[in-house]
Every structure is written in C-alpha cells, then in structure tokens.
Amino acid sequence: MSNEKLREFIKTAMSKGLIGAVMAPTPTETSYTHALITSKRDVDKLVPIAPVMQWNGADMLRRITRLGDAPRKTLAILRPCEARTFKELVKFNQIKPDNIIVLVYDCPGTVHVRDYAKKKIELETLLDEMQSGKISDSVREACKICEYPVPVENVGDVGYGLFGTDDPVFFPLSEKGSEFLSALGITPGERDAEKWVRIHRENRAKWLENERITGGRKGIEDFLSSCLNCHNCKNMCPICFCKECFFEDRTIFEYNPDKYYDWADDKEGIRLPTDKVLFHLGRLVHMGTSCIGCGLCQQACPVDIPLYRLFGIVAHDLQKVFNYTPGITDDPPPVMDFREDELHEFEGLREGGE
Ligand code: SF4
Ligand code: SF4
Ligand code: SF4
Incomplete structure (x- = not known):
C-alpha cells in the first residue's frame, strides 16, 4: 500500500513532466540496491520503501552529481538518515542539489543485510510493528536508537507520513516541495509521529548511558x-x-x-x-x-x-x-x-x- 501509493505518485509526476528520473531502491537476489530509472515503464521495478539499507542513498547521489548537476529533474526517495546525509554532503560540496527533489518518509527501520538474506523479514512486518508503536526487534541497532526516524522540516522537500495513519499522507518540507505537491494537485495531509520519535529517543538515551566504551x-x-x-x-x-x-x-x-x-x-x-x-x-x-x-x-x-x-x-x-x-x-x-x-x-x- 505505502509503496503502491508512492509508485503512483512517481508515475503521475513523470506523466506531468515534473520529473525525468527517479532514484530509489530495487530488489536484488538477496537484498535491495539503489536504482536510477528514467522511464515510466520502469517505475514498477522500484520498491521505494525497502526493508534493507545496503547503501546510503545520499552516497549514490554523490556519485551521480559529484561532477555536475543532475541533467534531469530527479526525485530521490530517501530514509530520514539518508536525507540528513544528503544535506551534510551538500555542505561539503559533494552533491549538487539543484535538480534533485528529495522525498523522505517515516522510517520503520531496516534489517541487517545478512539477516534479511537469511530470514527475508518483509517490509509489511516492520510497518505493522511501527503502526502498533513498537520498534521491531528485527531492525539494526542504529535503527532502534535513531534520533530522527521521521522527516524533518528543511531536510528534504516532500514528506511521506506513514505513522499513525492508514492512508499515507504527503506534506511539504521545503518551498520546493510545496511547489512540487501543488503542481501535482496534492493537498498536504497531516499525521502525528511524535510517539515514534519519542520511543526512539528514549531508547537512545539509555543506549548512550549503557553502551559507552570505558577503560x-x-x-x-x-x-x-x-x-x-x-x-x-x-x-x-x-x-x-x-x-x-x-x-x-x-x-x-x-x-x-x-x-x-x-x-x-x-x-x-x-x-x-x-x-x-x-x-x-x-x-x-x-x-x-x-x-x-x-x-x-x-x-x-x-x-x-x-x-x-x-x-x-x-x-x-x-x-x-x-x-x-x-x-x-x-x-x-x-x-x-x-x-x-x-x-x-x-x-x-x-x-x-x-
Ligand atoms: S571494524 Fe575492522 S573489521 Fe570491522 S569493518 Fe572496520 S576495519 Fe573491517
Ligand atoms: S553511522 Fe556514522 S560513522 Fe557509521 S557509516 Fe554512518 S555516518 Fe559513517
Ligand atoms: S531508523 Fe533511522 S537509522 Fe534506521 S534506516 Fe531509518 S532513518 Fe536510518
């Protein structure tokens, strides 16, 4: 459902000529990797929200734009940590951001690549646990204590809210995102993800206290x-x-x-x-x-x-x-x-x- 709606979003944006390319995860034999696609017919190859993070998507955007602007308006679908990396790499002049629109979503966390290859924990399981307000035991340590597991204003352009809502909502994170949504004819929606942030930060506070290397x-x-x-x-x-x-x-x-x-x-x-x-x-x-x-x-x-x-x-x-x-x-x-x-x-x- 959450991926289906995103694929429709991408197809509409491509049909309207608002974007000419998309970067998002695609499945491999045992995991997921990022893919850059430039045609509407390839959108169904994408699984924009994947249960595994094999690479950091901002690192892929660095590779694509290090030497110059993206030649076509490109939608990049990133997790919150990847969107923060994007912003950081722009500051280091490693990414040229002008022709990139970043969509960031409420993150249920990601499974270790090796665990995924062995047990194939599916996204739906992670999303169900997120909706019940529980951080999955299956996600990586960094995800259990993630400080920013949801989109943040001015970190990326469009937010995609999943927590606490049966029907995912889009909302702007920047002026560019606001213009993009309005060109798509999408009315921004609302959802309250405060609890999802709070439980991660409570975990993080304990982790910072207990896991410090001493000696x-x-x-x-x-x-x-x-x-x-x-x-x-x-x-x-x-x-x-x-x-x-x-x-x-x-x-x-x-x-x-x-x-x-x-x-x-x-x-x-x-x-x-x-x-x-x-x-x-x-x-x-x-x-x-x-x-x-x-x-x-x-x-x-x-x-x-x-x-x-x-x-x-x-x-x-x-x-x-x-x-x-x-x-x-x-x-x-x-x-x-x-x-x-x-x-x-x-x-x-x-x-x-x-
Ligand atoms: S901690 Fe050591 S063994 Fe592990 S990835 Fe880094 S260099 Fe390799
Ligand atoms: S957690 Fe920090 S040190 Fe580790 S890969 Fe990510 S940015 Fe690098
Ligand atoms: S929970 Fe946080 S660290 Fe884990 S993939 Fe999501 S944004 Fe990244």
Whole structure:
C-alpha cells in the first residue's frame, strides 16, 4: 500500500513532466540496491520503501552529481538518515542539489543485510510493528536508537507520513516541495509521529548511558581487538568521501624496527598491527562531527564489531561540544569552519583529565 501509493505518485509526476528520473531502491537476489530509472515503464521495478539499507542513498547521489548537476529533474526517495546525509554532503560540496527533489518518509527501520538474506523479514512486518508503536526487534541497532526516524522540516522537500495513519499522507518540507505537491494537485495531509520519535529517543538515551566504551585506551583496544583492518566500515561510510585517504597509505605507518621494540618495552607488550586503532581514532576525528548515525559502518563489519557504539557515542559527544547537529542545522560542518577563538576549556588536557 505505502509503496503502491508512492509508485503512483512517481508515475503521475513523470506523466506531468515534473520529473525525468527517479532514484530509489530495487530488489536484488538477496537484498535491495539503489536504482536510477528514467522511464515510466520502469517505475514498477522500484520498491521505494525497502526493508534493507545496503547503501546510503545520499552516497549514490554523490556519485551521480559529484561532477555536475543532475541533467534531469530527479526525485530521490530517501530514509530520514539518508536525507540528513544528503544535506551534510551538500555542505561539503559533494552533491549538487539543484535538480534533485528529495522525498523522505517515516522510517520503520531496516534489517541487517545478512539477516534479511537469511530470514527475508518483509517490509509489511516492520510497518505493522511501527503502526502498533513498537520498534521491531528485527531492525539494526542504529535503527532502534535513531534520533530522527521521521522527516524533518528543511531536510528534504516532500514528506511521506506513514505513522499513525492508514492512508499515507504527503506534506511539504521545503518551498520546493510545496511547489512540487501543488503542481501535482496534492493537498498536504497531516499525521502525528511524535510517539515514534519519542520511543526512539528514549531508547537512545539509555543506549548512550549503557553502551559507552570505558577503560580509556585499553578499553578501545579491547573493543577493536578482533578488527581485521579491512576498512569496510570506512568504505561504507557516506561521510568518508575523501578520494585519497590518509589511512590507505601504508608507507605512513612504516616505522623503524627499534620503534616497535621501544613501544613493547614501554607498554608491557604491544598488539599488532599497530595502525588498527589509529585508523579508527583518525576516522573519528575526521568525520565524527558529521556522523549522521546511519549505522552502515557496523553493518559492513565482517566480524560483527558493534562499531556504531564507538562511532555513534563519540560522535554524539563531539557534536555536543561543537553544538552541531549534522544534516539538521544549516551551519557549516565544524571541520570546514575553523575558529581560532574556541574550545579554550580543553587546552592542556591530557588522558586522565588533569
Ligand atoms: S537509522 Fe533511522 S532513518 Fe536510518 S534506516 Fe534506521 S531508523 Fe531509518
Ligand atoms: S560513522 Fe557509521 S553511522 Fe556514522 S555516518 Fe559513517 S557509516 Fe554512518
Ligand atoms: S569493518 Fe570491522 S573489521 Fe573491517 S576495519 Fe572496520 S571494524 Fe575492522
């Protein structure tokens, strides 16, 4: 029903010449991936709301528009976390947004790709649980504690409300969205999703309190001890978009042999390889203020390290320090906005908090 109505929406927009392309998920053998379609006859190949998020859709839009505007007006159907990523990547000049209309929907959460391949948990199950006000046990950890599981004003253009209504409603999120709906002859509808947001935020508050990694450097080393250094987490992260990554240059981590023995003497032995923890800490410093909490880093980990507990919680702390909410606020990201006169309260601090 929710997907059916969206497909009709797309077909009407295409028939009226309001859009010339759509990007949305399409099924694969065992999962869903994003597809760009340019013809009305292909709309039925799309499952705009899918139970799995294999990629972050904003990352796909980055690939499409990095070098220039979309040549045709394109409707992108995104989850709230993807829409926040979109907004963040626009700020980083990674997406050209002018010819893109973003539709965002109330998200029931998504299942881990591996769980989906094994058990095929269907969207209807997730939607039914959402309608009964219950976050599904089947969805990913990041989804259970999602801070923004519904569309937010000025994050995207058109909202698609599913929570608490039998018949999904469209409503504008921006002026562009308002004009789009009126060109389609759609009267904006209303729904109240406050409860859906509240139960996620209550979960999140407990998670922030209980899942924090303690024990300083040793605690982080233990948490990452089974890491294979494969960098899948970085490759799936939509905010890690640098073409040349510092951590992919192996020569940077080549040390004189004496160095290893000195470290081993100092630290009562060292775990190898030594660049593993540094990779994660470096990544956190580079992108932590812009982490939008999609949890795809954790989904990508082949050894099931609950990585979002490290990234999500440190990102939360960092974002608080900079008073910055990625993908929501219009301010420039802190890494693009150097201010000489700030953070003096942290000057001179060392591990142990002297
Ligand atoms: S992180 Fe939030 S918005 Fe993203 S898929 Fe999960 S519930 Fe939906
Ligand atoms: S660090 Fe993880 S949760 Fe944060 S944006 Fe990257 S993939 Fe998403
Ligand atoms: S995906 Fe997992 S194993 Fe690979 S580098 Fe990241 S944390 Fe380590």
